[in-house]
Structures are given as structure tokens and as C-alpha cells.
Amino acid sequence: MENKPNAATDLTIVADSNIASLSEFFNNDTLSGTTGRRVRMIKVAGRDIDAQLLADTQPNVLLIRSVTHVNADLLKDNDSVRFVGSATIGTDHVDQDYLAARRIHFANAAGCSKHSVAQYVLGAILTLRPEYWQRSSTPPTLGIIGLGNIGSTLAQYASSLGWQVLGYDPLLPASNLNNASFAQAIKQSDVVSLHVPLTDKANATSAAGSTNHSSHASEYPTRHLIDKNALDAMPASTLLINSARGPVIDAAALQADIERTGRQVVLDVFEHEPQIEEALLSKLAIATPHIAGYTLEGKLRGTQMIYDALCEKLSISPAQSMHQLLPLNMFLWSELQAHPDRLVKFYDIMQDDQALRATLAEGQVKAAAFDQLRRDYHLRREWQF
Numbered sequence: 414m415e416n417k418p419n420a421a422t423d424l425t426i427v428a429d430s431n432i433a434s435l436s437e438f439f440n441n442d443t444l445s446g447t448t449g450r451r452v453r454m455i456k457v458a459g460r461d462i463d464a465q466l467l468a469d470t471q472p473n474v475l476l477i478r479s480v481t482h483v484n485a486d487l488l489k490d491n492d493s494v495r496f497v498g499s500a501t502i503g504t505d506h507v508d509q510d511y512l513a514a515r516r517i518h519f520a521n522a523a524g525c526s527k528h529s530v531a532q533y534v535l536g537a538i539l540t541l542r543p544e545y546w547q548r549s550s551t552p553p554t555l556g557i558i559g560l561g562n563i564g565s566t567l568a569q570y571a572s573s574l575g576w577q578v579l580g581y582d583p584l585l586p587a588s589n590l591n592n593a594s595f596a597q598a599i600k601q602s603d604v605v606s607l608h609v610p611l612t613d614k615a616n617a618t619s620a621a622g623s624t625n626h627s628s629h630a631s632e633y634p635t636r637h638l639i640d641k642n643a644l645d646a647m648p649a650s651t652l653l654i655n656s657a658r659g660p661v662i663d664a665a666a667l668q669a670d671i672e673r674t675g676r677q678v679v680l681d682v683f684e685h686e687p688q689i690e691e692a693l694l695s696k697l698a699i700a701t702p703h704i705a706g707y708t709l710e711g712k713l714r715g716t717q718m719i720y721d722a723l724c725e726k727l728s729i730s731p732a733q734s735m736h737q738l739l740p741l742n743m744f745l746w747s748e749l750q751a752h753p754d755r756l757v758k759f760y761d762i763m764q765d766d767q768a769l770r771a772t773l774a775e776g777q778v779k780a781a782a783f784d785q786l787r788r789d790y791h792l793r794r795e796w797q798f
């Protein structure tokens with residue numbers, strides 16, 4: 414029997430069109446349960462999701478990625494949203510305290526692309542320093558700042574290559590991995606890789622006089638964690654990689670540091686993205702448009718996780734699995750480990766670097782070009798670890 418629409422249970426969803434497989438996960442069949450629920454899906458570019466759209470469409474569900482800032486400004490004219498899902502790991506674009514105060518359920522996709530980002534970092538290191546593939550009596554030392562899902566996964570890959578790892582994470586207990594101070598990690602490593610959330614000083618009073626109690630406040634703030642002092646303490650030969658959030662590094666200090674030291678730096682994220690100034694871009698060893706997590710597996714896992722969270726909120730059983738949508742994956746870490754010369758076959762990071770640099774115009778990468786590269790990105794495949 415045709416399910417009759419039931420306004421009480423029907424859903425209107427506003428979603429970032431850059432979320433993978435939206436229609437396969439969010440439709441009448443996958444969200445109906447036994448209610449006959451009908452779904453109205455409104456797909457919009459993430460940066461175009463604004464207060465006016467939400468006031469006009471009054472969605473019950475908001476599905477986003479990192480470019481949509483969810484806060485009082487966005488939701489002030491909407492009282493219908495009851496669920497916000499971010500198909501991302503990072504949550505610095507979401508005011509979770511505000512959502513909690515509005516009793517709006519929030520879910521992100523913690524860990525969804527941990528292997529993707531770790532493999533991106535490995536690809537960058539081994540592209541710039543292929544000698545690190547060789548087992549040696551003096552293996553390279555990798556400093557990992559932030560030992561959560563991505564940092565600890567990267568440490569696994571590094572250990573499987575026989576590298577030394579210096580890990581620093583002030584919010585986790587000391588361990589075999591969390592084995593160094595910040596100073597030791599940045600002074601004693603051949604490579605330093607950043608894997609922290611973007612946070613600001615807790616209880617800091619802003620210029621406007623407000624005190625920062627937000628969910629992104631920390632006693633160990635990461636904004637400009639890598640500043641002039643940190644860069645001055647880092648040996649000039651140390652390769653620095655940022656695939657966390659752009660503002661973790663002070664871009665002006667970084668530019669001066671590279672001019673002074675000639676340091677090799679890899680950035681997947683930029684303090685002022687989506688704009689990138691040529692003056693910085695031209696000094697980077699590798700530059701990519703925030704795509705470290707952009708594998709088919711990573712993005713599908715993100716969609717799966719917020720779909721599962723919505724199903725739980727609706728008290729229905731999930732009716733869609735990413736495994737039905739994934740083509741066969743023959744990218745095997747074991748094969749790559751045995752034949753490191755095949756790295757470029759798996760992922761040629763320099764193609765992404767060249768594609769970004771090709772968009773330079775009038776001394777900068779423009780926001781529209783940065784966003785288009787990400788929108789049209791051919792999703793990589795994760796190596797099966």
C-alpha cells in the first residue's frame with residue numbers, strides 16, 4: 414500500500430552537496446522505518462547554507478561538512494532543526510554549546526578518514542624523502558603533535574616502516590607513544606606532523622569582552638601552536654606538515670621561517686583558506702586544497718556515521734551500508750610496503766599540488782578555484798591496512 418505522507422514524521426533535509434552518496438543514504442526507503450516517512454532533500458553548496466535558506470525551508474535535519482558554520486547566526490530564524498550532522502572529523506565549524514542549549518542533536522564522524530589522512534602524510538613524506546623507505550640503522554624520527562585517531566594511526570604506519578616516533582599530546586596520559594614534550598618533538602624530529610583540533614584559550618576574554626567557554630576552548634590551545642618561537646626552535650632541516658587546520662600554524666611566521674631557513678613545508682590546510690597568497694604558496698614544497706581526507710572510503714564512512722546517528726535519533730534501524738557502495742579495492746598497504754616504488758601508482762600527491770598551483774591568478778588562489786578543486790576532486794582509494 415502506498416505510504417500516505419504524514420506531516421508529523423516527514424523530514425525536510427538541507428544538506429551540503431559535497432557530502433558523498435547523499436541520496437543513497439537519505440531517502441524515503443532508508444529513513445522510513447515503519448512510519449511511511451517521506452523525505453524532502455534540498456542539496457546546496459556548503460558555503461551557501463545560510464540563515465535565509467533555513468528560514469525559507471524550515472528543515473528538520475541539517476547535514477553539513479566543514480565549510481558551513483553552525484551557530485546562532487545561522488539558526489536564529491529557524492526553530493525546526495532538531496538534528497545537525499557533520500560528515501567530518503573536525504568540529505571547529507560548529508558551536509556545540511549553542512546546539513545543546515537549543516536541544517538540537519549533533520553528530521560528527523570521528524575517525525572517518527583517519528587512514529586517509531595518515532596515508533596522505535606518508536605519501537608527502539615519501540615523495541619528498543624517498544630514502545626513508547630504506548630500512549636503516551639510523552631510521553628517521555617522526556614527531557606527531559596530537560595522538561588521537563589520525564596521529565595514532567600515522568604512528569602505526571611509521572612504526573611498520575621502522576621509523577622512530579616522538580609523540581606529544583598534553584591531554585592524554587604518558588605512554589610508549591605519548592613519549593615526548595612539545596619541545597622535544599619539534600627539536601628532535603626529522604619530520605613534524607600536526608594532528609590536533611583547532612582550539613582557543615579557555616576562559617580567554619575576547620576583545621569584545623566575552624569569555625571563551627566554547628566547546629573549542631582548551632587549556633592547551635592549538636591556534637598558532639606553531640608560531641615564530643616554535644619555528645625558531647625547529648631545525649631548518651625538519652620537514653613540517655600540516656593536515657589539521659590552517660590556523661594551527663601562524664602563516665606570517667611560517668613564510669618568514671621558510672625565507673630564513675629554506676624549510677620543506679607541506680600544507681593541506683591554510684590559515685586563510687579558501688584564499689591562498691602566492692607569496693606563501695610559492696615557498697611550499699607541497700600544497701594541496703584540503704583533500705587529505707578525500708578518499709572514497711573516508712567520505713563514505715563520514716556519510717555512514719551521520720546517517721547511523723540520525724537513524725538512532727529517529728529510533729529506526731539503518732537500512733543502508735557503505736559496503737554496498739564501495740567498488741573492489743585492490744590498494745594494499747602490504748604491496749606498497751613491499752614495493753615502495755609503486756607509491757606514485759597509488760597516489761601521486763604532486764598531481765594535486767600542480768592542480769592547485771595551476772589555479773593561481775593575480776597573485777593568489779581564489780576561493781572559488783579552491784572550492785572547485787575540492788568539489789571536483791577525484792576521490793582517492795584508501796590503502797587496505
Ligand SMILES: NC(=O)C1=CN([C@@H]2O[C@H](COP(=O)(O)OP(=O)(O)OC[C@H]3O[C@@H](n4cnc5c(N)ncnc54)[C@H](O)[C@@H]3O)[C@@H](O)[C@H]2O)C=CC1
Binds near residue numbers: 526608656682703707
Ligand atoms: N586535512 C583534512 O582533510 C582533515 C583534517 N582533519 C583535522 O585533523 C584533526 C585531528 O583529527 P583526529 O586525530 O581524528 O582528532 P582526534 O580528536 O581523534 O585527536 C586530536 C588529538 O589532539 C590532541 N590535542 C588537543 N590539543 C592539543 C595540543 N595543544 N597539543 C597536542 N595535542 C593536542 C587531543 O588530545 C587529541 O588526542 C581534526 O580535528 C581536524 O581538524 C581531520 C580530517 C581530515
Ligand SMILES: O=C(O)C(=O)[C@H](O)COP(=O)(O)O
Binds near residue numbers: 502526707
Ligand atoms: O573531516 C575533517 O575534519 C576535514 O577536514 C574534512 O576533510 C574537510 O572536508 P570538507 O568538510 O571541507 O569537505
